[in-house]
Amino acid sequence: MDNIPITGLDDLTAHMDALIADPSTPLNAKLFDDIELQLTDFNTPPLLTTLLPRLVQILHTTPSDPTTPASLTTKLLRPLSFSQIVSLAPPESLIQALESPFPAANILAMTILHKAAASPSEVAQLADMQKVVKALVRTWLGSSEVGVGEKGGRVMGDLLDVDCEQEPPARPQRGRGRGATGHALDAGMPTWHDMVLRKEKGEGKLWKRVFADEEVYGLLLDLLAGRHEDTDVTSTTAGHDGHDGHDEDAEERRKQKARQLTLAQGRILRILPRLAALDLEKIARSDSLAAPPPTPSYYAIAAPTNGTTNNGHSTPQPNGTSSNRPNQNGDDILIMNGISDSEEPTPLSFPLPAPPKPGQGLLHFAALRMVDRNDMLMHLSLIDFLEAFVGLMRVTPHSEYKVAVVKEILREALLADGDDNNNDKLLRESLESLPDRAVDEEREGLRGWLAEVMPVVVGDMEERREVVMR
Numbered sequence: 334m335d336n337i338p339i340t341g342l343d344d345l346t347a348h349m350d351a352l353i354a355d356p357s358t359p360l361n362a363k364l365f366d367d368i369e370l371q372l373t374d375f376n377t378p379p380l381l382t383t384l385l386p387r388l389v390q391i392l393h394t395t396p397s398d399p400t401t402p403a404s405l406t407t408k409l410l411r412p413l414s415f416s417q418i419v420s421l422a423p424p425e426s427l428i429q430a431l432e433s434p435f436p437a438a439n440i441l442a443m444t445i446l447h448k449a450a451a452s453p454s455e456v457a458q459l460a461d462m463q464k465v466v467k468a469l470v471r472t473w474l475g476s477s478e479v480g481v482g483e484k485g486g487r488v489m490g491d492l493l494d495v496d497c498e499q500e501p502p503a504r505p506q507r508g509r510g511r512g513a514t515g516h517a518l519d520a521g522m523p524t525w526h527d528m529v530l531r532k533e534k535g536e537g538k539l540w541k542r543v544f545a546d547e548e549v550y551g552l553l554l555d556l557l558a559g560r561h562e563d564t565d566v567t568s569t570t571a572g573h574d575g576h577d578g579h580d581e582d583a584e585e586r587r588k589q590k591a592r593q594l595t596l597a598q599g600r601i602l603r604i605l606p607r608l609a610a611l612d613l614e615k616i617a618r619s620d621s622l623a624a625p626p627p628t629p630s631y632y633a634i635a636a637p638t639n640g641t642t643n644n645g646h647s648t649p650q651p652n653g654t655s656s657n658r659p660n661q662n663g664d665d666i667l668i669m670n671g672i673s674d675s676e677e678p679t680p681l682s683f684p685l686p687a688p689p690k691p692g693q694g695l696l697h698f699a700a701l702r703m704v705d706r707n708d709m710l711m712h713l714s715l716i717d718f719l720e721a722f723v724g725l726m727r728v729t730p731h732s733e734y735k736v737a738v739v740k741e742i743l744r745e746a747l748l749a750d751g752d753d754n755n756n757d758k759l760l761r762e763s764l765e766s767l768p769d770r771a772v773d774e775e776r777e778g779l780r781g782w783l784a785e786v787m788p789v790v791v792g793d794m795e796e797r798r799e800v801v802m803r
Contacts, residue, residue: 339371452495494530
């Protein structure tokens with residue numbers, strides 16, 4: 334250790350030993366920062382055996398915010414591959430970091446898992462660690478920290494990209510001559526080839542783990558449907574005595590879980606267009622024992638208490654609460670997954686969606702059933718998702734299956750119960766305006782794609798069918 338030209342190393346190791354002996358010892362962040370600033374790719378390897386075991390133990394035991402130890406650990410691990418790291422730290426260490434209440438520890442674990450995206454074989458190694466993948470899913474969707482959710486989405490997306498069993502898209506040839514000016518490459522725009530990380534076919538093991546493993550896929554669906562303890566707003570309606578559903582603590586817990594459900598749903602909606610572009614069939618169909626997806630909790634919250642109505646498919650119709658109704662002061666009340674500051678019911682805007690069809694996967698659940706569209710915030714998130722999904726599907730390789738899936742989703746999303754009187758007009762207007770918001774080189778292609786996949790509507794007076802997009 335004397336041969337390592339790093340100032341303050343002895344002081345740091347002594348401090349870490351004190352933290353290990355007594356976790357309540359105040360953490361001296363400056364000692365960690367001073368060492369981190371001196372680390373380089375050349376002097377880091379000799380320090381691994383000295384510092385890493387101590388850091389791992391401190392991260393597991395300290396009651397203090399571990400931001401500075403986690404930052405130093407990240408710097409130490411930078412030259413190492415995923416397989417090298419897991420040979421030094423067991424999977425249990427990753428699970429503990431993912432389950433830590435401190436965001437710094439969560440992000441450290443995700444940074445380590447992200448290293449597996451360096452090669453398909455390392456993603457396959459991670460996929461074999463079922464408990465680690467399960468902990469990643471729960472932390473990604475169940476953390477209240479925005480930074481943790483964003484990091485988890487990037488990590489999961491990149492890992493699934495590298496693990497995808499589809500051939501990576503070939504780079505398109507740049508056009509030549511007068512006709513070249515309309516090509517995306519000639520316009521300097523990214524193509525699907527540019528958006529994909531992998532350079533070779535993956536093994537598909539992580540896809541199977543996430544979307545076919547009963548425990549992992551079931552956990553993911555429960556978090557998104559509000560059936561998991563982190564997102565279940567119905568489990569907090571009773572008071573401490575089990576009878577009073579209106580005590581302040583229970584109401585606050587209910588709002589926290591409603592917010593977490595909103596975060597989880599928003600996170601899956603952001604990653605799904607990318608996953609659909611990578612392997613549409615994997616997320617459009619499901620043979621998992623966890624399928625069909627569970628009924629979202631807003632069905633129960635919205636169920637009427639004085640009489641039952643239905644939407645033509647034997648599903649209770651909620652009396653609901655409007656997400657943008659004014660209160661007595663004229664202010665808008667924004668609700669999240671059925672939770673608002675006002676309990677006054679107002680007429681329903683959207684009926685409950687039909688039950689899922691056999692074999693439908695995560696894509697249909699998220700696009701058509703997961704979101705309570707009477708929640709303004711989530712309705713807008715759903716529209717953003719469908720815009721991204723439709724736009725990205727246009728640039729992926731053409732197939733009849735792809736067109737059929739996009740048509741099926743848009744038909745049900747736009748025409749509730751097949752009744753044009755119940756259609757989602759805001760979604761329709763947003764999709765119709767996509768070409769007007771696109772760059773010139775993409776405008777006509779996008780119009781043609783929308784004309785191909787958008788559903789038809791019935792003319793109310795002339796009883797004629799016409800394509801929505803012209």
